[in-house]
Amino acid sequence: MEEVVSKNENAKNDWRQESGRSKVNKPKTLNEIESSGEIRISTPDQELNRVLGGGIVPGSLVLIGGEPGIGKSTLMLQIGLALKKAKVLYVSGEESEQQIKMRSERISINDKASPGNHENFYMLAETNTKNVFLAIESLEPDLVIIDSIQTLHSAMIDSVAGSVGQVRQCAGELMKFAKETNTPVFLVGHITKDGMLAGPKVLEHMVDTVLQFEGDRHLAYRILRTTKNRFGSTSEIGIYEMLGTGLREVSNPSEILISQKDGQLSGVTIGATIEGNRPLLIEIQSLVSPASYGTPQRTPTGFDQKRLNMLLAVLEKRCGFRMGTQDVFVNMAGGIYVEDPAIDLALCISLISSLEEIPVNDKICFAAEVGLGGELRAVNRIDQRISEAEKLGFQQIYISKYSQKTLDLKKVKIAVKSFGKLTEVFQDLFK
Ligand code: TYD
Ligand code: MG
Secondary structure: OOOOOOOOHHHOOOOOOOOOOOOOOOOOOHHHOOOOOOOOEOOOOHHHHHHHOOOEOOOOEEEEEEOOOOOHHHHHHHHHHHOOOOOEEEEEOOOOHHHHHHHHHHHHOOOOOOOOOOOOEEEEEOOEHHHHHHHHHHHOOOEEEEEOHHHOEOOOOOOOOOOHHHHHHHHHHHHHHHHHHOOOEEEEEEEOOOOOEOOOHHHHHHOOEEEEEEOOOOOOEEEEEEEEEOOOOOOOEEEEEEEOOEEEEOOOHHHHHOOOOOOOOOOEEEEEEEEOOEEEEEEEEEEEEEOOOOOOOEEEEOOOHHHHHHHHHHHHHOOOOOOOOEEEEEEEHHHOOOOOHHHHHHHHHHHHHHHHOOOOOOOEEEEOEEOOOOEEEOOOOHHHHHHHHHHOOOOEEEEEOOOHHHOOOOOOOOEEEEEOEHHHHHHHHOO
16 A cells, blocks of 8 residues: 655645644633534535534535445535535536536526525636645635545645545645534545545545445435435434436425335235335335246345345245245335334334235335344334325334333224234234
8 A cells, every 4th residue: 555655744734835834722611711612515416415413514524425426426516506505616627617517407407596696606627636726715615515535636646636645635735624613625536436535535535524325326216315414413314306407305205115006916016114214115026936946036225225124034934935946036215224223113014015925005005124034124204204194194004012011002093003022913914
């Protein structure tokens, strides 16, 4: 690994390029420190506000990572254009001014309030940090967007743009700028296929907030996930749909995660999950069919392979279904990846529905974890799941009987059915 150390230690991180200005900080008591309160810049994008924990924090450094082509530039451009009152500087090392102009025209079609009003949006095609800071000093922007951190380079060290040393150096200079001027900075970072932020794992430690933009490039839905946040919770997600005119906020995700279909198919069930703080009803499709040759296949999309194997073993051993000779394919709708164990019950029902070719009524949903003994385990925030199911017009929800203790069933209109074992659910459902 090349690791080039700066020739001039003092000037290393100085975004103003002047040395010798360093002042020594004295320790203070907590009482001496002024409370800055909660000042946040609320953007017109509710999904972004949510993942940031309520809006952009002044002086914060936010990294937005994702695979090439997922829509990072689109999202950043869209936010820059939507913040009409703030002076935004968008620094691009990847695309030309013309390309960005063309893209902004497409995106602006959605902007009904004041289309074409981009007076406060400034664009700079530049990769040298020194020139970027010169532009910043004369413009004094309220928000800086760097697209991408891998294309920037600093003259302070001798290595190529995108190398670990450069990425760290450039991010360090930008961090210093952000903290000294209280200006928020967004950094776009590319992630390689194996999920590492290319080169800069180091970046994740330096920045205040890390947002991951993910989703299947061939599907329209995109998830913006917080993986680190010094100013809020890390369990939030934002959902977008990629249209020809940019990204659309999806404020009612359950509707898109349940496919509209005519008639009832076997192998399709709905699970009441929670992603971040939001309840989401997600459709699961399973296909179980006899393996024609060789080792049976187990192919989950949007679900953990090991957990699928575990659930199949439970169905075989505790419930007596012959899964060992079957190919099993599982699909979570919308390209979403589900980690919530409350999906277990819906998944098991979906597998058996496909195996036995008995459709499950589409007004029924499920929320329980399945244990190794085939028992239904309680899941957190069951009341939120139940009320979301009720809101979306479901008539029945199956849960663990151990969840029920904490529940006030008088207020709910949906029928809540609670059981202790997987086999009891099968008997009730497929009787
Ligand atoms: P982009 O934002 O350039 O991705 P990234 O910066 O993460 O590499 O855009 C990704 C894809 O989105 C690109 O293939 C084109 C598509 N796209 C749309 O479908 N609609 C749009 O309005 C825009 C701007 C892009
Ligand atoms: Mg881009």
